[in-house]
Amino acid sequence: MKYVILAFIGLVVAPLAGGLLAGIDRRITARLQSRQGPPIRQALYDVLKLFGKEGLALNKWQIICAWVYLIAAALACTLFFLQSDLLLIFFVQAVGAVFLVMGAMAGRSPYSQVGAQRELIQVLTYEPLLVLVFVCMYLAAGSFNISDILAVESPLLAQLPLAYIVLTYILTIKLRKSPFDFSTSHHGHQELVKGVLTEYSGPYLALTEVAHWYETVLLLGVCALFWTTNWLWMAVLLMATYFLELVIDNTMARMTWRWMLKYVWGIGLAMSVVNLIWLYAG
Amino acid sequence: MSNLLSILILLPVLSALACYIVRSGAVRRLVVTVTGGVLSVASVALLLRGSFEAWSPGTLFGLSWDLIITVLDFALLGVILYYGFKLKSLFIQIFTLAQIVLLSVFEFIIVEHVAVPAFRADNLSLIMVLIVSIIGSLICIFGLPYMNRHEKHLNLQKTKQPEFFFYLVIFLGAMNGLVLANNILWLYFFFEVTSLCSFRLIGHDGTKVAVANATRALWMNSFGGLGFVVGMMLAYNAVETLSIAALLTAGPQGALALTGVALICFAGFVKAAQVPFQSWLLGAMVAPTPVSALLHSSTMVKAGVYIVLRLAPAYQGTLLSDTIAICGAFTFVACAALAIGQSNGKKILAYSTISNLGLIVACAGLNTPLAITAAIMLIIFHAVSKSLLFLCVGTIEQEIGSRDIEDMRGLYERMPRTSFLAITGVLTMLLPPFGVLLGKWMAIEAAAGSIWVIIMLALGSALTVVYWARWGGGMMGSRKPGQPSESLPLLINLPLMLLCIGAVGLSAATPAIYANLIQPMLSSAALAVNTTTGSLGAFAVYGLYIALGLGLFVAFRAGRRAPVLRKVGPYMGGANLGEDGSFNGPMNQPVAFGAGNLYLSELFGEQKLTMWVNIAGAALLVLMIGGGL
Numbered sequence A: 001m002k003y004v005i006l007a008f009i010g011l012v013v014a015p016l017a018g019g020l021l022a023g024i025d026r027r028i029t030a031r032l033q034s035r036q037g038p039p040i041r042q043a044l045y046d047v048l049k050l051f052g053k054e055g056l057a058l059n060k061w062q063i064i065c066a067w068v069y070l071i072a073a074a075l076a077c078t079l080f081f082l083q084s085d086l087l088l089i090f091f092v093q094a095v096g097a098v099f100l101v102m103g104a105m106a107g108r109s110p111y112s113q114v115g116a117q118r119e120l121i122q123v124l125t126y127e128p129l130l131v132l133v134f135v136c137m138y139l140a141a142g143s144f145n146i147s148d149i150l151a152v153e154s155p156l157l158a159q160l161p162l163a164y165i166v167l168t169y170i171l172t173i174k175l176r177k178s179p180f181d182f183s184t185s186h187h188g189h190q191e192l193v194k195g196v197l198t199e200y201s202g203p204y205l206a207l208t209e210v211a212h213w214y215e216t217v218l219l220l221g222v223c224a225l226f227w228t229t230n231w232l233w234m235a236v237l238l239m240a241t242y243f244l245e246l247v248i249d250n251t252m253a254r255m256t257w258r259w260m261l262k263y264v265w266g267i268g269l270a271m272s273v274v275n276l277i278w279l280y281a282g
Numbered sequence B: 001m002s003n004l005l006s007i008l009i010l011l012p013v014l015s016a017l018a019c020y021i022v023r024s025g026a027v028r029r030l031v032v033t034v035t036g037g038v039l040s041v042a043s044v045a046l047l048l049r050g051s052f053e054a055w056s057p058g059t060l061f062g063l064s065w066d067l068i069i070t071v072l073d074f075a076l077l078g079v080i081l082y083y084g085f086k087l088k089s090l091f092i093q094i095f096t097l098a099q100i101v102l103l104s105v106f107e108f109i110i111v112e113h114v115a116v117p118a119f120r121a122d123n124l125s126l127i128m129v130l131i132v133s134i135i136g137s138l139i140c141i142f143g144l145p146y147m148n149r150h151e152k153h154l155n156l157q158k159t160k161q162p163e164f165f166f167y168l169v170i171f172l173g174a175m176n177g178l179v180l181a182n183n184i185l186w187l188y189f190f191f192e193v194t195s196l197c198s199f200r201l202i203g204h205d206g207t208k209v210a211v212a213n214a215t216r217a218l219w220m221n222s223f224g225g226l227g228f229v230v231g232m233m234l235a236y237n238a239v240e241t242l243s244i245a246a247l248l249t250a251g252p253q254g255a256l257a258l259t260g261v262a263l264i265c266f267a268g269f270v271k272a273a274q275v276p277f278q279s280w281l282l283g284a285m286v287a288p289t290p291v292s293a294l295l296h297s298s299t300m301v302k303a304g305v306y307i308v309l310r311l312a313p314a315y316q317g318t319l320l321s322d323t324i325a326i327c328g329a330f331t332f333v334a335c336a337a338l339a340i341g342q343s344n345g346k347k348i349l350a351y352s353t354i355s356n357l358g359l360i361v362a363c364a365g366l367n368t369p370l371a372i373t374a375a376i377m378l379i380i381f382h383a384v385s386k387s388l389l390f391l392c393v394g395t396i397e398q399e400i401g402s403r404d405i406e407d408m409r410g411l412y413e414r415m416p417r418t419s420f421l422a423i424t425g426v427l428t429m430l431l432p433p434f435g436v437l438l439g440k441w442m443a444i445e446a447a448a449g450s451i452w453v454i455i456m457l458a459l460g461s462a463l464t465v466v467y468w469a470r471w472g473g474g475m476m477g478s479r480k481p482g483q484p485s486e487s488l489p490l491l492i493n494l495p496l497m498l499l500c501i502g503a504v505g506l507s508a509a510t511p512a513i514y515a516n517l518i519q520p521m522l523s524s525a526a527l528a529v530n531t532t533t534g535s536l537g538a539f540a541v542y543g544l545y546i547a548l549g550l551g552l553f554v555a556f557r558a559g560r561r562a563p564v565l566r567k568v569g570p571y572m573g574g575a576n577l578g579e580d581g582s583f584n585g586p587m588n589q590p591v592a593f594g595a596g597n598l599y600l601s602e603l604f605g606e607q608k609l610t611m612w613v614n615i616a617g618a619a620l621l622v623l624m625i626g627g628g629l
Helices: A002-032 A042-051 A060-081 A086-105 A110-141 A146-150 A161-174 A202-224 A231-251 A257-281 B002-021 B025-049 B065-086 B090-110 B123-154 B161-180 B184-202 B208-239 B244-250 B254-271 B278-286 B289-298 B300-310 B319-340 B345-366 B369-400 B416-430 B435-447 B451-475 B490-508 B510-525 B538-559 B606-627
Strands: B052-055 B119-121 B582-584 B590-592
Touching (some): A002 A042, A002 A202, A002 A231, A060 A086, A060 A202, A060 B538, A086 A202, A086 B435, A086 B451, A110 A161, A110 A257, A110 B451, A161 A231, A161 A257, A202 A231, B025 B161, B065 B090, B065 B208, B119 B161, B123 B289, B123 B490, B161 B184, B161 B289, B184 B208, B184 B278, B184 B300, B208 B244, B208 B254, B208 B278, B289 B345, B300 B369, B319 B606, B369 B416, B369 B435, B369 B490, B416 B435, B435 B451, B490 B510
Antiparallel strands (some): B052 B119, B582 B590
């Protein structure tokens, strides 16, 4: 029974929470920019509206890829709530990431092709760091299994402060926030239109949007694993992290992929290695 | 037993001779197909018989087989030396002469010729026999129609196919011998046969480039062979037996013996084209597709990793083991990075092969039961998926006249069947729940305890995603409703389909493969792997399979809606003009559009990276061999 409830949370509650979070995100961003902002449920309304639109696609591969993206993201999120293996979750979410890119490459559209290439570089940037963060968690908790990680006695954050900073970099890239938003170029009518998402439209765009909510919840869930001993502190950690993301998003300019690859790999690898050495020595 | 072994090793030799002597195409077709079928059945039969400890053939016309192998060994070195002089390659001459001298000293002075069982098979050998016999046979069969088209394309006056199939088929026998051998001298003999065969096959087309690349392959492998001879002498010096089984049970035996083992592993590294020796395998791409498929997926390079993996107990827990892991992991990440800078499809496959072999070597070096399991899984699944991809690229190349992945953009429109198979091949190399990824997952889990290896594995695995996703996505494309599919000859279609089914279906059998084949072998190491959690969790595999399978089913059903949707062109920020890929631009002029891949050549270009990779690779190799002393 416990597992049914957990699966339900992962499959149904998580995307709704992700949608609300997207609404809150827009609201706070608007306030940071001295605007009123839309209602909190706006993101949900938008997706519902998209589902009602006429389906348009360049070819069948695009439709298939949008669906696989959604299913993989949902599966990864559900596995997370079922307290499965971190590496397994990592690989399942990678299925989604790969199919999103492949769908964008399936058409002849230059905008979405360039977006896909840039998205691949984003994947290239965050993937190794995410693996290393998971390895740090493994060394600290003794297992890749979330159920074991939940059983630790003191918050992982104490042992893994640097790994957590690396995780915030990953979060920024994965949420496609500035300065790392060049695969979609956050707003339409910029150099890439909507980059990797340009050719997804109507219900298929809605699918990718829902998948993105799943991913957001999944990543915040990973952040939450760093403080599992106390609910209150976990909530504070998550809120502080997400607020930090918003501030970064609103204060940074979009950079180039060269800068991202060199900067994030440099900083991220250095921090992961230092944290790993602490763990090995400890 | 004796019958099965003779079929697996000697039948290919006889068939090869038949192909060579009877120069008729129909006979060749029959001989190769039947040999392939018989080999496959025999390999399965051998598997069902199970592992065996020792078996030696009797005598042939009153001569002992040991003597025959010795004579053949020197004859083989003589042939290689002859090619060394013919090609005026100083390297080949020196390395081969040194081998002849050292081998004579070893055979006639050092070794006391006591009877040692010639063959022995544990499950690793049996798995290798399966891979060689089944996948190798499929590739040979694929080669029949392929070579006809190939020669038509080259406008040859006189067919060179008898020689081609002679070496191709004999290769299978040599590989079977290699993986079953227990007497290290026999292993060495088969090792050298594969070197010679690959040399002849790479140079088959006889062009200037082909000859140059074949020469390079031969000198590098002769160098490896020299390492093998020296390593064999050092190891014999310590354990005083020619039996590999005895060498393995003895375990690590002091510095000198360990250096010997390191040198034999070095020979394996050369054969598996680990950096800095990757260039011979890249050069092998000039050969016709069946050759590159055979060299890469199931035979030559797998012989290299097999040797390293076979010797794993002999260096367990030593510094050598750690350095082997680091060398392998370095090859994994370096070649994955080099693959990103490539647009030549075959070169991407080549780099990906070397990179995956690096991962297997790294697993052998990690040397825990989980890591060894990962290595064997990777050997199996990589062989299936990679041979599928090679054969697909070969088929595509014959159709579109290019092996550049930029020219394969939207290939689905022209070759829906082949590109679908190729995309499936790409996915099985990259994503769960397929076997290659399960192997990678185990490898990462096993490497979590060693910091440098895990960092390189993390980087390499991300780099891998880039070049595969880019290629797979690029091949997807639009098709008009009702457009006819392409037609392929039966003998091309059949191997492709079988390999594709194998690549997808075998992954579902991972828990069974583990429980029946790998675990019994590891139990002697007294360290069983916990199968209920982690990467070997049977539920994880089956559950994943079902969940992702259902997902794919839903996705494809949704995809079937595509034809009823209103037809649209890509968004170009202006009115599209027809379907030829142009839009109405400024001044009402049509502007053509298109997009290419980002190859990040300023970071991952071949010219930029190769030198540094080679230097680092060579340094690591020296560290590996010297570290034993």
